[in-house]
Amino acid sequence: MDPTVFVQLLISGILLGGVYALASIGLTLIFGVMKIVNFAHGEFFMISMYLTFWLFHYFHMDPYLSTLILVPVIFLIGIITYYLFIKPTLGSSALCQIFITVGLSTIIQNTVLLFWSADFRSISLNYATDSIIFGPFPSLPLGEIMVNPARLIAFVSAIFLSIGFYLFLKFSYTGKIIRATSQDRSAALLMGINIDKIYKLTFAIGIVLVGLAGGLVLPIYTVHPFVGFDFVLVMFVVVVLGGMGSVVGAVMSGLIIGIVEVFSSYWIGQESKQAIYFLVFIAVLVVRPSGLFGLKEEEELEHIETIDS
């Protein structure tokens, strides 16, 4: 393979992976702390894309600037969703927990379809259309490497946000409480931690993270009512590969999936690439349900069992 093409694909893959990572952190966080899989996660991604789109369309607001409006709005949406749909089902059966978010996803998707139709909408930023060209590098066997500025901005922001969030989890008091709750709910409860408050906060933060990812990719992707579904499937793959509940794992496997996607669409074509990573996904689930970076298997499965009963 030509080294220029290889490096070009690798860079494209990493840039894509950064966004996948940011989008998936929220999902893995919610799973880790609350032990529920949010099947409606992609819909918040889609809502954020629409919100950013309309702000651009009506007020000509720069999509990166509009994250300032996006964050509080989507945070509020997260809190409301928590109270209406998540909190009432926390103690109930796996059936309730799975299908409440499946139902929510159906409602959101089709409400958006009803109001804004199935049209594909996109924006074009005048400063982000022309690719930045690096090289050629005479000392290396490399030609010109092209990087799309919108993708670069999305990647850099995503990585900064991911690192920032990781530091927040690691060092802040609230972050420590969130991790404690994730590790052992009963012990956290005994230590006087307000579980309800932490769940609410975790859910809202998870939604904000995926929302930010949605806002950041608007200059790259077109938005339509089912875009969230396309992305959430990738997010599931990332989260499972990284180990459900592991933030570092999500970032790592986000990058891996980004690279895999770019290379497989180069080699075997755009359409079949998804089939490839779903098969990887099932394989990982089967061979190592705790993922590549996750907790030890038994521990993790034990978690699931306790939630079931």
Next chain:
Amino acid sequence: MAVLFLCVLPLLIKNDFYLDGLILIFIWGAFAGAWNILAGYAGMMSLGHNAFFGIGAYTSTLLLLHFGLTPWIGMFIGGLLASCIGLILGLVCFRLRSHYFALATLAFGEVANIIAVNWRSLTGGSEGLALPIQSNLYNFSFAGRLPYVYVGLFLFLVVIGISYVIEHSRLGFYLTAFRENEDAARALGVKTGQVRLIAMVLSSFLSAVMGTFYAQYLVFIDPTSVIRIQISVQVALFAIVGGIGTALGPAIGAMIFVPITILLRAKMGTSLPGLHMIIYGIILVLVLLYMPQGISSKLKERVPILKKI
């Protein structure tokens, strides 16, 4: 009594519009019943039943188009193929419980959909396949709706009958034991793996049979009508709202939802896309929040005669 009523009812209805509704109730009721065998009794919430339904529809149709094989036999070949794949999926996802199983089957269903859309030489891709229009018994194709009603009714009763038998047999108790507490069931000597696979095979076989029947009734199949992932969501929704884990629940779910869909389509046409899905979603969420046992359990409380069933 009820069976006799159902047998005579189609003869009294002369209107094609109502007969169409009746056929759809039988198809979706039976399919939801098939899903319920796995999800309701064994507690394994599949989101990949669209694959089995689609395998049934495509297998019999392709055998008819390429080899002139009657769909009456194609139906069973499709069923066997689906149950083999179901068996493999069951073996592969052996260890996965609740949320993990739902995720793995979701990926499986999506892979099936991707294959159906992209393997154009076989499935015709998004353009779909048209079935031969000559109406005769060999083609499983009839001019009027009445024969479809009776075939549909027969399949509908078969699925309810199988569910009823399972519910009151050793297998049903084993499955329930597995669903409620796997370790305890194992300790008492229940071969949990084996009974789970039996449920998987039965459920996928019946789903594929319904897929064939649906294809024969539509006389045209494409990925949107028989294999996209929303079909899994829809069938799960019917069963849950009607009452999961009961023989009649899924049928009741279909009796509630199919008329809603048909009425909305008749009143609104295509002016409000997605409206029926919004209503589905809202009903699902409300049922999960306020009566997780489904509507049939409430009916049983109110109407004493139903208790005996």
